[in-house]
Amino acid sequence: MNNIKVDFSIKDLENLTGIKAHTIRIWEKRYNLLSPDRSETNIRNYNLDNFQKLLNISYLNKSGLKISKIAGLSDQEIEHKVQEIASKTETEDHAINNFKMAMINFDQTLFYNTYNTLLETKTFSQIFYTVFIPLLKETGLLWQTNTITPAHEHFLCVHIKQKILVNLEKLQQQEPRPKTKTFVLFLPDHEIHDLGLLFINYKLRSKGYHTIFLGESLPMENLKDLLEFFDEITFVSYFTVYPEAENIRPYLEAFNKKLLIRENIDFLVLGAKLNEIDNTDLPKKIKTFNSIESLVKYL
Incomplete structure (x- = not known):
């Protein structure tokens, strides 16, 4: 190697x-x-x-x-x-250690072997909540302290993303529940960290909802087209790095004014950047969450 x-x-x-x-x-x-x-x-x-x-x-x-x-x-x-x-016993700590070793060594075999061992006792959702989320939090800190390089972080994220996409693909052929609302998932301008949003998309599809995943760095103006196609829309976004702190509240207020213009349209948002603002007096059609799990339970 x-x-x-x-x-x-x-x-x-x-x-x-x-x-x-x-x-x-x-x-x-x-x-x-x-x-x-x-x-x-x-x-x-x-x-x-x-x-x-x-x-x-x-x-x-x-x-x-x-x-x-x-x-x-x-x-x-x-x-x-x-x-x-x-x-x-529960193997979360051991698995996280193995994934760290796989990341440090760019060892795809160790990543897949560890993941497959977890699948013997856990569902994909359980793995994501109990192993991948803590692992990604630790990885973010390791990157910030220069313990690992962006290449290490990208290696880990790409392989986790592959697992989300594989599980999402299994749900694509299922028809959404009749008369269900449409969830539109997107990331704001300059935001590229889409793992959390992809997993939310997977959970929504597993619940039978109709979803449209638009992905990274989407200008707000481009979302207006969706209003012409669907009556009941819930927008979902994830603020990991962007918008910057001073722009979060203006962004949410502009979103409320330009897109939440009908009674049956709302906006669910989560992510670390929300910790940088007081979110107690946001527009009533915007709801914030402190974790993926809390958002999924709300749906």
Whole structure:
């Protein structure tokens, strides 16, 4: 396997595993759990084996094993113990760790094997809620702290998107319920993060609703055409990076004025950018949500 990330700082390990750098140093000194190389200036440098071992140690520690007991196990015994616990309990943490390894190494086989193992006990929706959403949140933080590159994030997002599309394709041949409203899903100008919106589209289709998925970076003006085709419309959007904070309220007010012009048209919106405004006094036909799950339950 070529061009994989093989060197990690102690800060990288902290970001990737959630274990504080101070704790990692103590574990090294007291239990000799990791063996980093050191630069001429005594800066620790960890290899891929150190990273994978620390992920396993973190998993076992979260599962209730004391660090002193883990320290007494060989590397092979640690891996065996991880597999043993993961096979008997909920596997979310272990799966997230495997997906991180797959992302770091651009390892498609590990991604698919981990996903297929999850499918043995979980539905696709359960995997998305309990594994993919926490994983994507962690990945966003890793990108912000320069622990991973945009290429790593794109690798992960593309493969998750493929799974959404595969499951969505299974629903495409089903006719929507008669006399149902139409959901129009879109992202505002410059917004390209469509994973959450794609999953909402999947959930809407699974409930039998008629949906139109318009995708990334759509100017508001282009949505007016939909008003001529459908009587009852619910617009759905996801604000992850855009609009910028100072433009969110003007955007929503303009949306209300230009598009929510009939009684049977409304707008559902969610996303991290909404945390940057006071959304308690928005136009009454605009409803905000703090998670995908809360929006889906509302429908």
